Amino acid sequence: xxxxxxxxxxxxxxxxxxxxxxxxxxxxxxxxxxxxxxxxxxxxxxxxxxxxxxxxxxxxxxxxxxxxxxxxxxxxxxxxxxxxxxxxxxxxxxxxxxxxxxxxxxxxxxxxxxxxxxxxxxxxxxxxxxxxxxxxxxxxxxxxxxxxxxxxxxxxxxxxxxxxxxxxxxxxxxxxxxxxxxxxxxxxxxxxxxxxxxxxxxxxxxxxxxxxxxxxxxxxxxxxxxxxxxxxxxxxxxxxxxxxxxxxxxxxxxx
Amino acid sequence: xxxxxxxxxxxxxxxxxxxxxxxxxxxxxxxxxxxxxxxxxxxxxxxxxxxxxxxxxxxxxxxxxxxxxxxxxxxxxxxxxxxxxxxxxxxxxxxxxxxxxxxxxxxxxxxxxxxxxxxxxxxxxxxxxxxxxxxxxxxxxxxxxxxxxxxxxxxxxxxxxxxxxxxxxxxxxxxxxxxxxxxxxxxxxxxxxxxxxxxxxxxxxxxxxxxxxxxxxxxxxxxxxxxxxxxxxxxxxxxxxxxxxxxxxxx
Ligand SMILES: Nc1ncnc2c1ncn2[C@@H]1O[C@H](COP(=O)(O)OP(=O)(O)OP(=O)(O)O)[C@@H](O)[C@H]1O
Ligand SMILES: [Mg+2]
Numbered sequence: 001x002x003x004x005x006x007x008x009x010x011x012x013x014x015x016x017x018x019x020x021x022x023x024x025x026x027x028x029x030x031x032x033x034x035x036x037x038x039x040x041x042x043x044x045x046x047x048x049x050x051x052x053x054x055x056x057x058x059x060x061x062x063x064x065x066x067x068x069x070x071x072x073x074x075x076x077x078x079x080x081x082x083x084x085x086x087x088x089x090x091x092x093x094x095x096x097x098x099x100x101x102x103x104x105x106x107x108x109x110x111x112x113x114x115x116x117x118x119x120x121x122x123x124x125x126x127x128x129x130x131x132x133x134x135x136x137x138x139x140x141x142x143x144x145x146x147x148x149x150x151x152x153x154x155x156x157x158x159x160x161x162x163x164x165x166x167x168x169x170x171x172x173x174x175x176x177x178x179x180x181x182x183x184x185x186x187x188x189x190x191x192x193x194x195x196x197x198x199x200x201x202x203x204x205x206x207x208x209x210x211x212x213x214x215x216x217x218x219x220x221x222x223x224x225x226x227x228x229x230x231x232x233x234x235x236x237x238x239x240x241x242x243x244x245x246x247x248x249x250x251x252x253x254x255x
Numbered sequence: 256x257x258x259x260x261x262x263x264x265x266x267x268x269x270x271x272x273x274x275x276x277x278x279x280x281x282x283x284x285x286x287x288x289x290x291x292x293x294x295x296x297x298x299x300x301x302x303x304x305x306x307x308x309x310x311x312x313x314x315x316x317x318x319x320x321x322x323x324x325x326x327x328x329x330x331x332x333x334x335x336x337x338x339x340x341x342x343x344x345x346x347x348x349x350x351x352x353x354x355x356x357x358x359x360x361x362x363x364x365x366x367x368x369x370x371x372x373x374x375x376x377x378x379x380x381x382x383x384x385x386x387x388x389x390x391x392x393x394x395x396x397x398x399x400x401x402x403x404x405x406x407x408x409x410x411x412x413x414x415x416x417x418x419x420x421x422x423x424x425x426x427x428x429x430x431x432x433x434x435x436x437x438x439x440x441x442x443x444x445x446x447x448x449x450x451x452x453x454x455x456x457x458x459x460x461x462x463x464x465x466x467x468x469x470x471x472x473x474x475x476x477x478x479x480x481x482x483x484x485x486x487x488x489x490x491x492x493x494x495x496x497x498x499x500x501x502x503x504x505x506x
Contacts, residue, residue, distance in 0.1 A: 057407050080411065087408040091426035091505045100422060101412045132505040152412065 001068045002032040003054070003156050003188060008063035010049055022213035023049045027063070029207055029216065031156075034186040038199035040242065041209030042250075047192040048084060050214065051158045054190065055081040067155065080154035080187075082162050086145045088133040094120065094144050095129040101152035119147040122181075139170040143177075150181070156188045163198065175201055179226070196246070200239045201230055208245045211253060218245040286475040291482065294475030298483075303464050303476055312480075313487060315459035316451065319375060320443050320491075323382025327439055331390035332432060338391075339398020340424060352388070360385040360446045364453050373453075378460070381450040386439030393438065397431025398424055430506060433499040437492060444488050 008027040014020030023046040031037040041047050052058040054065050056074040067077055088097050098119055102112035120129055123143045133141055142162055149157055163171045175198060182189060193199050199206050200222055208218040220242060224234040268288050274280045275287030282290065298309040338345045360381050367377035405423050414422065451462025461484055468476035 055411055057410065075413065078413065081408075083404060083408060085404065087404045089405060089408070089422065089426070091429070091503070092422070100418075104412050104414050104418050134505065148412075 002030060002035070003190070004066040004069075005029040005050075005054070006064050006066060008050065008053060008060045008065070010046065010053065010058070011061045024053075024060070025213040025215045027214065027216060029219075031188050031190060031205070033188055035204045036182060036189045036191065036202055037205045037207065038191045038193060038203035039207045039209060040193055040196060040199045040246070041214055042211045042246070043194055045209050045211045046214035047194075047209065048160055051081060051160050051190070051192055054156075055079050055158055057081075078152055078154035078156075080149035080152065080157040082142075082145050082149050082157065082159040084160040084162075084164065086133070086141045088141055088144055088148070090133050093130045093132055094125055094136070094140075097133070097144055098147045098151055101148060105152065115151060119151050123147045123177075138166050139174060142166065142174060146178070146181075150185065150187070153185075154187060156190065159189065159191045161192055161194065164193070164195075171198070178202065196239055196242050197230065200224075200235055200242065201228055206238075206242060208242060208249075210249050217249050218242075283472075283474060286478060290475045291478045294473065295479035295482070298464070298476055298479055303468050303473070303480075304458075307458055307464070309464070309480075309483065312459055312461050312464040313483065316447055316461040317487070319378045319451075319460070320382050320440065320447055322375070323379040323384075324386045324436075324440050324443050326379070326383045327386035327390050327443070328436060331387050331435070331439070332394050335391045335394025335432075335435075336398060336420075336424065336428065339395045339428060345395065352391070356388045356392075360442070361449050364450065368453070378447070378450045382443040382446055385446040386443040389438040389442060390432070390435040393431045393435025394428060397428030397435075400431070401427035430499075430503050433495070433503065437495050437499075440491055440495065441488065444484075444491060448484060 005027050008024055009022075010024040012021040012023055027050060029037075039047055039050065049058060053060045056072065056079065065072055072079065089100070092100065095113075095116055099112050099116040102115060107115070117129075120126055123146070125140060125143060125147070128136060128140060133144070136144065146159075146162065163174050166174065179202065191199075191202060203222055206220040206222060207216055208220070209215065210217045220238060222235075222238050224232060224238070228235060271280070272288050275282060275285075275290075280287070286294065295309075297303070298312075300308075302308040303312075334348075338348055363381055363384055364377070367380045371377040371380055401423065405427060406419065409419050409423050447460075448462035448465065451460040452466055461480055465477050465480040468474075468480060
């Protein structure tokens with residue numbers, strides 16, 4: 001069970017005589033339920049497009065996405081997406097942003113308030129319930145964005161370079177925080193990044209994409225035991241292999 | 256202290272008063288500031304025509320503007336939200352708007368009098384026309400310029416149309432709606448006096464007051480009336496701005 005990508009391809013444009021843009025080419029992949037998959041690839045290769053297809057925001061040109069062996073029903077299967085640019089509603093406070101998913105599900109006011117306050121507490125956002133996104137730091141916004149997605153208890157959470165714009169300290173903190181969360185709430189996570197260290201520290205599995213059009217050029221299983229030590233020999237070993245895969249593909253582009 | 260903003264107006268008033276004193280400025284064309292203030296006092300205590308006091312003129316004018324503006328907002332905002340959400344509806348409605356919009360509100364006065372007669376209704380109608388288009392067009396552009404990512408974020412939360420409307424579309428367009436309302440009420444207020452020149456004969460209204468003052472050669476009261484119109488305009492804008500900054504605190 002889990003999520004399966006079957007031969008996903010995506011071509012943008014090509015109508016009205018403009019040059020078609022091949023973004024994804026025959027992407028096959030699979031995440032078992034409750035596992036943490038990272039997708040790593042050079043910038044502009046089509047990572048966001050892939051997530052948008054999985055989230056149902058974009059239709060693939062061919063191929064399909066299956067959940068538990070069947071086609072996704074987006075009305076009932078919850079697929080959460082944490083956007084690359086947060087996409088918090090600027091007109092809603094921290095509390096309202098986090099609550100919204102439950103409000104949409106029709107949860108009674110009392111219940112969703114209690115749930116949201118619990119998330120706010122666990123996400124270290126206490127005292128900022130009534131702040132608007134523009135009044136929050138980047139790290140806080142990202143936590144609100146993650147909380148907003150997780151509170152609806154999705155089957156799969158897609159994260160699009162969620163820590164990409166944060167300084168390295170905040171980034172490390174949030175990585176650790178995310179793993180702690182994932183420990184208590186075993187959702188399936190698909191995490192897009194172009195940072196090899198991040199992928200190795202977080203994931204069970206890693207898919208390496210080529211530059212555009214994105215194809216899968218390698219897959220890795222990260223077997224280092226958790227909690228992980230970023231500098232352990234086992235981690236370094238995987239990191240080296242992932243980097244080599246990325247390098248090899250860069251070279252093949254040059255010849 | 257931003258005291259420097261008062262320098263120029265004060266200097267101008269002093270020069271004006273001085274030039275009037277030595278009769279360089281003829282007082283029957285442009286009364287001096289002090290005379291305008293005296294005219295203002297006359298408007299307050301004697302009235303123009305006598306018995307018709309300034310505050311009542313102002314209230315009547317405000318009432319007309321409020322009426323026309325309320326209709327403009329009640330019609331313009333919902334229609335603008337619908338048009339913003341539907342490119343199809345925009346395509347259908349836009350040609351009509353493009354033709355009607357450039358007609359100055361005042362050009363409607365004759366037909367308004369024909370339709371509504373002389374009085375409150377036609378004045379309010381003229382103001383409605385002045386306020387309606389800025390409100391409508393700003394509402395449309397407010398919706399259209401919402402970053403699509405917010406609609407997508409709502410979709411990934413499985414939002415239904417109701418939530419998309421109340422949680423994304425409406426709040427996202429609100430700042431622009433306020434801009435439209437402020438422009439609209441401003442144009443409405445500016446249009447009012449002219450509308451009252453011709454449209455109202457009830458005896459109350461700032462436009463009517465000014466015209467009466469002109470009929471009996473009281474330039475001081477004309478200018479005092481103009482001053483009041485300007486000040487009330489500033490006031491209306493200030494009230495809307497204060498309300499706006501409370502509603503869109505998130506910006
Ligand atoms: N709706 C669209 N129409 C046309 N082209 C698009 C569209 N969306 C994305 N693209 C193009 O597809 C390519 C891949 O974009 P995508 O955002 O998926 O890359 P990415 O790997 O997420 O990049 P980054 O690392 O910068 O986030 C880009 O060249 C982009 O211009
Ligand atoms: Mg991207």
